Amino acid sequence: MEITFVTGNKNKLKEVAKILGSNSSIVLKSRDIDLPEIQGSSEEISKHKCKQAAEMVKGPVIIEDTSLCYNAFNGLPGPYVKWFLKEMGPAGLAKMLDGFEDKSGYAMCTFSYSPGPGNEPVQFNGITNGSIVAPRGPTTFGWDPIFKPDGFDETYAEMTAETKNSISHRYRALVLLQEYLITLKE
């Protein structure tokens, strides 16, 4: 099955390609487009991106929207983390919690799949719980240096790609997406 992943983020594409790598039933194509995003919940933003992607590609597409949620902020910055990261950097994003005892949070990936234009997208959520820490490790990908998943001492940035891809929010959502796509073929 050939599916086009529409994203303006090269690191996302790299991880998705790697996670799906061993699964030969999906042939992943990609389009480098930074789709406009509405304001709303992660699900609403993801659905809107997916509908636009299906119109552009005129065939089966996946897109995803990623959130970093602070429990002390009732889930914010959530899907708006990109703009906080852009202006404050990872260190500033971690410092936002200085006045709060609760440093817990979660990373969430909301994938949407559409078989083509005019179809209602199907959604899959992957969540990895963790805590927000002062930046540690390479600054290659977004807020990776400040997110320490539960059960690990390392931040996402300090882990090997293999370890991150075996526990990440993105991996968990992709497991569900793959399970769904397999049912379509039956």
Ligand SMILES: O=P(O)(O)OP(=O)(O)OP(=O)(O)OC[C@H]1O[C@@H](n2cnc3c(O)ncnc32)[C@H](O)[C@@H]1O
């Ligand atoms: O074109 P799209 O797919 O929307 O790519 P984007 O970079 O705009 O991504 P989002 O809208 O989902 O915004 C999520 C923000 O979180 C960052 N991000 C996404 N996944 C991440 C991950 O696994 N680790 C660290 N940062 C991540 C990403 O760089 C953005 O700044």
Ligand SMILES: [Mg+2]
């Ligand atoms: Mg985006």
